[in-house]
Amino acid sequence: MEFNVKSGNPEKQRTACLIIGVSQPRKLSRAGRQIDKMSDGFLSTIIRRGDMDGKLGQTRVLHNVPGTLSDRVLLVGCGKDKDLNEKTYLKILDSLSAALDNLGAMEAYSYLTDINIKGRTIDWKVNQTVMQMEKNRYHCEQLKRQKNEAPKGIRKLVMNVPSRRELNIGEQAIQQGNAISSGVSLAKDLGNLPGNICPPTYLAEQARRLEKTFPPVVVEILEEEDMKELEMGSFLSVSAGSRQPAKLISLEYHGGPSDQKPIVLVGKGVTFDSGGISLKPGASMDEMKYDMCGAASVLGTISAVAEMQLPLNVVGIIPATENMPDGLATRPGDIVTSMSGLTIEILNTDAEGRLILCDALTYAEKFDPDVVIDIATLTGACIVALGRNPSAVLGNHSPLVNDLIGAGKQIEDKVWELPLWDEYQDQLKSNFADIANIGGREAGTITAACFLSRFTKKYKWAHLDIAGTAWVSGDNKGATGRPVPLLTQYILDQLEEK
Ligand code: BES
Ligand code: MN
Ligand code: ZN
Numbered sequence: 001m002e003f004n005v006k007s008g009n010p011e012k013q014r015t016a017c018l019i020i021g022v023s024q025p026r027k028l029s030r031a032g033r034q035i036d037k038m039s040d041g042f043l044s045t046i047i048r049r050g051d052m053d054g055k056l057g058q059t060r061v062l063h064n065v066p067g068t069l070s071d072r073v074l075l076v077g078c079g080k081d082k083d084l085n086e087k088t089y090l091k092i093l094d095s096l097s098a099a100l101d102n103l104g105a106m107e108a109y110s111y112l113t114d115i116n117i118k119g120r121t122i123d124w125k126v127n128q129t130v131m132q133m134e135k136n137r138y139h140c141e142q143l144k145r146q147k148n149e150a151p152k153g154i155r156k157l158v159m160n161v162p163s164r165r166e167l168n169i170g171e172q173a174i175q176q177g178n179a180i181s182s183g184v185s186l187a188k189d190l191g192n193l194p195g196n197i198c199p200p201t202y203l204a205e206q207a208r209r210l211e212k213t214f215p216p217v218v219v220e221i222l223e224e225e226d227m228k229e230l231e232m233g234s235f236l237s238v239s240a241g242s243r244q245p246a247k248l249i250s251l252e253y254h255g256g257p258s259d260q261k262p263i264v265l266v267g268k269g270v271t272f273d274s275g276g277i278s279l280k281p282g283a284s285m286d287e288m289k290y291d292m293c294g295a296a297s298v299l300g301t302i303s304a305v306a307e308m309q310l311p312l313n314v315v316g317i318i319p320a321t322e323n324m325p326d327g328l329a330t331r332p333g334d335i336v337t338s339m340s341g342l343t344i345e346i347l348n349t350d351a352e353g354r355l356i357l358c359d360a361l362t363y364a365e366k367f368d369p370d371v372v373i374d375i376a377t378l379t380g381a382c383i384v385a386l387g388r389n390p391s392a393v394l395g396n397h398s399p400l401v402n403d404l405i406g407a408g409k410q411i412e413d414k415v416w417e418l419p420l421w422d423e424y425q426d427q428l429k430s431n432f433a434d435i436a437n438i439g440g441r442e443a444g445t446i447t448a449a450c451f452l453s454r455f456t457k458k459y460k461w462a463h464l465d466i467a468g469t470a471w472v473s474g475d476n477k478g479a480t481g482r483p484v485p486l487l488t489q490y491i492l493d494q495l496e497e498k
Pocket of ligand 3: 353
């Protein structure tokens with residue numbers, strides 16, 4: 001879909017559809033009042049008759065509204081003014097999006113960007129509009145031979161900005177919204193693909209595709225022999241049970257000066273997690289195809305950053321493997337040596353994410369990072385602790401953690417901090433090795449992060465557990481593309497600081 005910003009009076013817009021907000025009870029927005037005046041009270045009459053109360057989610061299409069140059073006027077209910085906030089704004093956009101899908105119009109001009117949301121400027125509203133429209137238009141059709149009929153609906157949406165002075169920031173917000181949306185859509189596509197179609201090799205091919213599309217992206221792919229040479233005994237203990245070759249993918253985006261330290265993103269890429277010898281129960285095991293959503297978010301973020309041609313350096317590292325039971329698979333009780341030299345007693349082969357991440361985190365040192373952020377569908381315990389709204393964040397550097405929390409708030413892709421206190425480290429004690437790979441039933445998300453923290457002492461680091469946010473289950477099941485918006489916003493914020 002194409003987006004645009006313009007500034008002007010509603011009655012002067014020659015468009016297939018004017019979009020006007022109505023708040024509760026029966027209150028026209030400023031653009032609405034302007035149209036009402038030009039049409040001798042046409043809108044207020046309709047509202048007085050009770051056909052449009054302004055309730056959140058309500059929509060009405062009007063044809064032949066006098067005094068306008070547009071074919072239709074679409075009234076969108078915005079709820080009570082006092083209830084307006086980020087959440088309700090997104091709901092308004094959802095109902096707009098659904099209403100536009102059912103119109104014959106090919107383009108529309110929206111005044112919903114005029115709605116006042118406390119603390120939010122025009123660029124936020126434009127950016128959210130772009131992302132929400134694109135989000136609602138996403139369908140996973142990659143593997144359907146019978147594609148759904150292309151839904152009708154508009155091709156182009158113009159958003160109003162208060163004056164010509166805001167045209168520039170509006171256009172920039174559109175550009176960012178578009179780049180983030182394509183990153184989200186890439187992450188969703190990859191997340192939704194099943195394990196048989198998206199093994200580690202497929203993720204490597206996707207990295208190569210980004211390298212072809214964006215010249216500043218350089219990709220390197222390490223094979224299992226290379227990892228043996230690097231002594232990544234922990235990572236290789238997970239791939240040992242899989243017939244699919246593991247890959248260690250790195251993508252370097254060079255947008256900034258060559259001496260500028262990169263932001264390094266490390267994404268868990270378990271293309272299917274059966275649990276290994278500690279086999280998972282059967283119920284919902286299909287969802288473990290999503291266990292590479294951390295990797296997908298790294299690819300999506302690199303794509304967004306490259307599309308915006310941001311002037312800084314970003315590195316993506318993806319340890320990609322399957323976790324399968326097999327004669328050669330790692331057994332519970334096995335002890336392996338990680339690339340860092342620490343030995344690990346593997347008490348549960350289903351705690352495999354940390355085993356591949358720890359070697360990838362040691363590998364990250366070679367990029368001399370400014371900061372390292374890892375992203376992983378790491379623990380079911382995260383869903384128990386926080387549910388499915390925020391991702392969890394833990395780290396060894398509070399300014400970094402706070403930057404991530406702030407970026408998440410800004411772009412509506414929230415994270416919430418859990419404590420990474422030393423007290424929890426004791427749960428990882430092992431009688432036979434330096435560290436055990438599980439910490440018992442309690443505080444599972446925290447002890448998983450404690451495990452990673454043993455490998456991240458040389459740099460500023462934060463860990464995002466996206467187990468509850470990377471996908472949704474049920475009738476509308478599918479990958480969400482989170483936390484691509486959060487990561488991209490964080491990177492944009494760093495740019496502003498520099
Ligand atoms: N990929 C899973 C975590 C997961 C499970 C995410 C369910 C979302 C939904 C991870 O590899 C795993 O199996 N973790 C174990 C750790 C445990 C053995 C300490 C878990 O959460 O049960
Ligand atoms: Mn597992
Ligand atoms: Zn897993």
